[in-house]
Amino acid sequence: MIGDLVDNHSLSLKFDQDPDGYSPKHEIEQARKSLREWYKSFPEVLFCLGNHDRRVDLKGKHVGLPECVFRPFRDIWELPPKWKDDFSHEIDDVLYIHGTGYSGDNAHLKAAVNARQSCVIGHVHHICTTGYTASDKDCIFGMAVGTGIDVKKYAFAYERHFPKKPIVGCGVVTDKGKNCQVFRMPL
Numbered sequence: 001m002i003g004d005l006v007d008n009h010s011l012s013l014k015f016d017q018d019p020d021g022y023s024p025k026h027e028i029e030q031a032r033k034s035l036r037e038w039y040k041s042f043p044e045v046l047f048c049l050g051n052h053d054r055r056v057d058l059k060g061k062h063v064g065l066p067e068c069v070f071r072p073f074r075d076i077w078e079l080p081p082k083w084k085d086d087f088s089h090e091i092d093d094v095l096y097i098h099g100t101g102y103s104g105d106n107a108h109l110k111a112a113v114n115a116r117q118s119c120v121i122g123h124v125h126h127i128c129t130t131g132y133t134a135s136d137k138d139c140i141f142g143m144a145v146g147t148g149i150d151v152k153k154y155a156f157a158y159e160r161h162f163p164k165k166p167i168v169g170c171g172v173v174t175d176k177g178k179n180c181q182v183f184r185m186p187l
Contacts, residue, residue, distance in 0.1 A: 001042075001045055001046070001047045001048065002048050002050070002096065002097075002098055002099075002120065002121065002122030002145055003047070003048040003049060003050025003051075003052075003053065003097075003098030003099070003100075003122055003123070004050035004051070004052040004053060004098065004122070004123075004147075005035070005047065005050075005052075005053055005077060006027075006028075006031040006035070006052065006053070006077065006155075007027075007031075007052050007149075007155035007156065008024075008027065008052050008053075008055035008056060009021070009022075009027065009154075009155045009156075009158070010022055010023060010024040010026075010027045011024055011027075011055040011056060011058075011059040012055060012158075013055075013058060013059065013062055015158045018157070021154070022154070027155075028076070031077070032077065032078060035077060035078070039078075039079075039080045039083075043080055043082055044080075044082040044083070045080075045082070045083045045084070046084050046086075046089045046091075046096070047079075047083055047084065047085045047086075048085075048086070048087065048088060048089060048096055048097055048098045048122075049073065049085055049086065049087050049098065050098035050099075050100060050122070050123065051098065051100040051123065053073060053098075054100075056070075056073075056076060057070055073085060091173075091177070092173070092176045092177030093117055093118065093177045094117070094118045094119070094120060094173055094177040095111075095115050095117050095118065095119045095120070096119075096120045097111065097115075097119065097120075097121055098121065098122060098123050099111060099121030099122055099123030099124060099144070100123055102121060102123055102124065103123075103124060104124070105124075105127060106131070106142075107121060107123065107124045107127060107142075107144060108120075108121050108124075108127065108129065108130070108131060108142030108143055108144035109131045109133060109142040110142070111142055112133065112140050112141060112142035113133060113140075113142075116140075117140055118140040118141045118142070118143075118173075118177060118180070119140075119141075119142050119143070120142075120143045120144075120145060120171060120173065120180070121142070121143070121144055121145070122144065122145045122146065122147060124144055125146065125147040125149065125159065125164075125166035125167070126146075126162075126164035126165060126166055126167060127144040127146065127167070128144060128145060128146030128167040128169035128182050128184055129143075129144055129182060130142070130143045130144075130171075130180050130181065130182055131143075141179070141180050143171050143173070143180045143182060144182070145169050145170055145171040145182060146166065146167040146168055146169030146170075146182070146184070147166045147167065147168060147169070148168055149166050149168070150168070151165070151166060167184055168184070168185045168186070169182050169183060169184050169185055170182070170183055170185060171183070
């Protein structure tokens with residue numbers, strides 16, 4: 001999974017909170033309830049931490065809390081034992097990262113060039129595509145898998161009026177990391 005397990009909208013430092021919206025506690029309770037179904041369906045996952053996953057820690061630091069009072073991410077979200085969470089994972093020389101820090105229509109290629117290896121990202125919601133770049137030494141790809149969000153849902157209301165709309169998608173890497181393909185998934 002490429003990141004942003006939950007939105008953590010109520011903890012955002014960037015977007016104003018809805019005064020009629022969920023409290024952080026209520027949002028966490030609702031997310032945990034929904035996640036239990038995912039955990040049943042996907043008992044073993046390599047999970048890349050995303051920018052929304054870091055909102056709990058960032059909010060704590062913003063208000064001046066020392067790190068010693070924070071709980072581990074996996075404890076907050078009650079991750080199953082066979083879920084491995086980290087900022088990146090590498091399989092068949094392909095780097096899987098959320099893509100935090102990358103933006104724009106070519107974010108996936110920028111990530112691959114910066115990593116100097118094929119790379120899969122998901123951070124940029126409106127991009128679901130692949131691209132290849134070659135040198136005398138090798139040929140690598142960048143793949144952006146889109147997102148899994150539905151702007152009609154509460155947590156994503158902030159994105160409803162953005163000019164570029166999110167694309168729900170997934171990606172497949174084949175041939176031991178040499179090729180990739182994305183699939184748009186209509187809601």
